[in-house]
Amino acid sequence: MEKEGFFTTCVGSLPLSNTEENMQRGFEDMIHIGIDYPCYAQLVPMNPQFLSPLSKIIEPLEETEPEVFYLGDDFKIPDKPVALEYGEFMVNYLNEHPDLNEQIKGTKACLTGPFTLASEVLLREELSKGIELKIFNEHRAIMLSWIVDKFAEIMKEIGKAYNDMGINIISMDEPILGLLVGRKIFFHTEDFIIKTLNKALSGIKGLPSIHVCGRISPYLRDILLQTDVKIMDHEFRTSEVNFKVFEKKHLEDNEKYLAMGTVQTNLSPKKDAGIDDYVEKIDFLKNYIEKGIDLYGKDNLFIKSDCGFGALKKTFESEEFAYQIAVRKLKNMVLATKQLK
Numbered sequence: 001m002e003k004e005g006f007f008t009t010c011v012g013s014l015p016l017s018n019t020e021e022n023m024q025r026g027f028e029d030m031i032h033i034g035i036d037y038p039c040y041a042q043l044v045p046m047n048p049q050f051l052s053p054l055s056k057i058i059e060p061l062e063e064t065e066p067e068v069f070y071l072g073d074d075f076k077i078p079d080k081p082v083a084l085e086y087g088e089f090m091v092n093y094l095n096e097h098p099d100l101n102e103q104i105k106g107t108k109a110c111l112t113g114p115f116t117l118a119s120e121v122l123l124r125e126e127l128s129k130g131i132e133l134k135i136f137n138e139h140r141a142i143m144l145s146w147i148v149d150k151f152a153e154i155m156k157e158i159g160k161a162y163n164d165m166g167i168n169i170i171s172m173d174e175p176i177l178g179l180l181v182g183r184k185i186f187f188h189t190e191d192f193i194i195k196t197l198n199k200a201l202s203g204i205k206g207l208p209s210i211h212v213c214g215r216i217s218p219y220l221r222d223i224l225l226q227t228d229v230k231i232m233d234h235e236f237r238t239s240e241v242n243f244k245v246f247e248k249k250h251l252e253d254n255e256k257y258l259a260m261g262t263v264q265t266n267l268s269p270k271k272d273a274g275i276d277d278y279v280e281k282i283d284f285l286k287n288y289i290e291k292g293i294d295l296y297g298k299d300n301l302f303i304k305s306d307c308g309f310g311a312l313k314k315t316f317e318s319e320e321f322a323y324q325i326a327v328r329k330l331k332n333m334v335l336a337t338k339q340l341k
Contacts, residue, residue, distance in 0.1 A: 005257055005299040008337050009169065010330060011211060011233075011265075012039035012110040013046070013308025015322035023089055029327055031100050034334040037169050039108040040090040042308060046112045046173050047120040053082040054154070061121070071141055072124035077150055081157040091165045106168030110308075111158055113174035113210065114151035114200050115193075118142040134186055135179065142176065143187050152200040160203025171209035171233060172200055178212050181220040190223055197227045207231055209259065213307045215239045221246065225254045233259035235306040236292070238266055243295065251300045260292045261306035262336075263329040267315055275321065279328045285336035293340065303337045305330065 010030065016022040026041025042049070048067050055063040060073035087109045094101040121141035123131075128139030141147040155172065162170050177193075180186050185193070201208040209231035210224060216234055224232055232251075236242050238261070251258055263280055270277060280288075292301055309326035316322040 005301050006337070006341065007036035007105055007302055008034070008334050009037040009108055009259065009302055009304045010035055010039055011171075011173075011305055011308040012042035012108070013310030014041050014043060014326055015309050015311070015313035015316075015319060016041065016043055017319065018043040024093065027090060027093060028100065030330070031103055033327065033331045034103075034338070035330065036105040037108045037302075038104060039110055039171075040086045042086070042110055042310065045310070046110070046308075047117060049086075050083050050112050050117060050155075050158070051120065054078070057082070069121045070124055071121050071127060071147065073126070075150070077153050081154075081161045083158065084161050087162045087165050087167055091167070107166075108169040108171065109162045109167045110171050110173055110211075111155055111162070113172035113177075114148050114155055114196055115142060115180065116174050116176040117151045117155070118144075118148045119176040121147070142180075145188060145192060148188070148196055149199070152196045155200045156203045159201065159208070163204045163206060167206070169207045169209055169231065170204045171211050171231070172197070173211045175211075175213050177220060178214040178216065181223060182217045183219060185219075193223055194226050197224075197229065201228055207257075209233050211259075211307075213239075216242050216245050218245055221250065225250055225256065229256070231257045231259050231302060233261075233302075233304070235261040237261050237264040237288070237306050243291070246296065248296050248300065251296060257300055257302055258292075258296055259302040259304050260289075260296075262288055262292075262303050263305045263333050265306045265309050265311070265326075265329075267312060267325070269315060275324050275328060278325045280332060282332050282336045282339070285332055286339060289336055289340055298340075303333060305333070 014026045023041050030038035051069050055061045057078050058075045060071055060075050062070045064070055118141040123139040131139050131143050159170050207230045210229045211233035213235045234242055267278055312322035
């Protein structure tokens with residue numbers, strides 16, 4: 001694979017209310033900031049984004065209250081993919097605004113992976129019989145391989161539909177894998193994880209990506225290196241220990257890119273602090289990115305935020321204050337990257 005890296009992107013979620021106006025605002029701002037591969041503005045939580053519409057067409061899957069899902073029986077995989085409106089919005093918006101399309105390298109869509117989706121679905125009593133509780137206090141769908149496999153099939157069709165729209169980077173968010181795979185694996189086998197992730201990504205012909213936040217164990221690293229994913233997307237600002245987990249040879253020997261989290265997205269309020277008090281300075285970011293270049297090689301890197309910024313909406317009382325923090329962080333990240341190109 002001929003490498004051409006060192007582009008900027010973002011995870012997707014923004015601390016704005018879910019409105020059409022904010023979808024447009026968030027997407028346009030990402031382009032004006034200079035993000036090479038902007039994602040549609042993900043303004044709804046990543047699990048309900050897919051589980052809520054699925055609960056309307058899969059009879060045994062119920063949303064008993066907002067963002068609470070139960071599965072009571074086996075189910076048929078839906079005939080048509082769900083939750084395509086986000087990618088359709090992005091594609092249509094760029095078609096209507098060709099001047100914006102000319103300013104970017106490509107587009108990105110964020111999906112939720114099968115393991116993470118299954119981890120958010122609670123099992124009714126008839127499905128949970130005989131299952132030992134581990135990690136969680138309740139029986140969850142992630143404990144049953146056949147359910148995870150069906151979610152992989154569902155996400156494969158969504159990924160294929162986004163691929164057919166011409167979206168370049170399609171990323172599966174799988175934060176639960178950081179909990180599932182440490183020195184050992186809970187619930188599943190290494191082969192099952194590789195096979196399942198490959199199934200979920202199999203409809204994506206461009207740049208399939210997997211985002212796992214937090215500390216990455218060497219075991220999880222090695223599993224992901226064996227998958228068909230092209231971009232391994234992780235936090236480095238919040239989890240600097242990840243610098244010791246990855247080596248340049250891991251990327252080059254397995255033909256992978258590393259999407260390196262460079263600005264922090266998990267913040268705590270500071271007394272009497274202004275927006276700039278939460279934003280990394282350009283010089284700091286240049287030094288941080290240079291560390292990644294020295295370790296991994298410029299052409300093996302994508303530069304991005306650690307995770308999404310959606311949680312900032314609950315961190316700060318003002319939605320606009322939270323949004324401006326996100327925008328300025330990304331702007332400084334882009335400026336620092338451009339100065340190193």
